[in-house]
Amino acid sequence: MIVSLVVFIFICESISSSKVWTLSVPCCNMSDHVPQILYPCNNTVEALVGSKLEITCRVWAELHPTVEILVYWLANQSYIEDYSKSTRVTEVRTERREKKSSYIEVQLSFSEVKIKDFEINFLCVVLSDEIDQESFVFIRPAVSSVASDFVVALFVLISIILVSTCVYKFVKSKHPLNYAILK
Ligand SMILES: *[C@@H]1O[C@H](CO)[C@@H](O)[C@H](O)[C@H]1NC(C)=O
Numbered sequence: 260m261i262v263s264l265v266v267f268i269f270i271c272e273s274i275s276s277s278k279v280w281t282l283s284v285p286c287c288n289m290s291d292h293v294p295q296i297l298y299p300c301n302n303t304v305e306a307l308v309g310s311k312l313e314i315t316c317r318v319w320a321e322l323h324p325t326v327e328i329l330v331y332w333l334a335n336q337s338y339i340e341d342y343s344k345s346t347r348v349t350e351v352r353t354e355r356r357e358k359k360s361s362y363i364e365v366q367l368s369f370s371e372v373k374i375k376d377f378e379i380n381f382l383c384v385v386l387s388d389e390i391d392q393e394s395f396v397f398i399r400p401a402v403s404s405v406a407s408d409f410v411v412a413l414f415v416l417i418s419i420i421l422v423s424t425c426v427y428k429f430v431k432s433k434h435p436l437n438y439a440i441l442k
């Protein structure tokens with residue numbers, strides 16, 4: 260019962276929000292000891308108007324306490340605060356240290372994608388004493404194909420049937436006496 264509810268909620272969540280997985284293939288070789296932008300890769304991501312979206316600028320770097328590495332996003336050459344003027348688009352920076360390498364990640368989160376986002380060049384900038392690198396990403400409207408919509412609809416339908424079957428069984432098992440009396 261709880262499992263099917265969780266599945267149902269998960270499906271609803273995945274319909275309403277599209278998440279961009281950025282940990283896949285990096286676009287640069289980690290050759291030198293200078294910071295490298297691993298993502299974005301001057302590419303495009305797809306999103307639906309009104310959906311949530313997260314794009315992470317991922318930078319490989321050797322973190323030294325004395326060297327400051329700035330990582331930030333620009334929207335058509337404007338700072339994100341100036342572009343969004345609200346909390347619709349926000350930036351969150353995290354640093355992850357692993358054994359041999361460290362990553363700086365700045366996540367650009369859209370609480371709701373708007374049509375105007377499709378015309379903007381979102382640029383991730385990395386600045387330090389050593390380097391000045393940038394890499395952009397464009398958001399493009401997602402074309403939801405009829406086939407994928409059908410699969411989603413089927414999934415939702417199956418979940419609803421599953422949930423109602425469970426609810427029915429649950430209710431039935433709670434009131435076995437009523438059924439006995441009705442017979
Ligand atoms: C942002 O820049 C792109 C070209 O890079 C341009 O087509 C678009 O109109 C610009 N959008 C705004 C809101 O200035």
Ligand SMILES: *[C@@H]1O[C@H](CO)[C@@H](O)[C@H](O)[C@H]1NC(C)=O
Pocket residue numbers: 286300301393394395
């Ligand atoms: C991406 O575009 C920027 C210019 O906006 C350029 O400096 C950079 O080298 C490009 N990166 C890749 C991986 O092509």
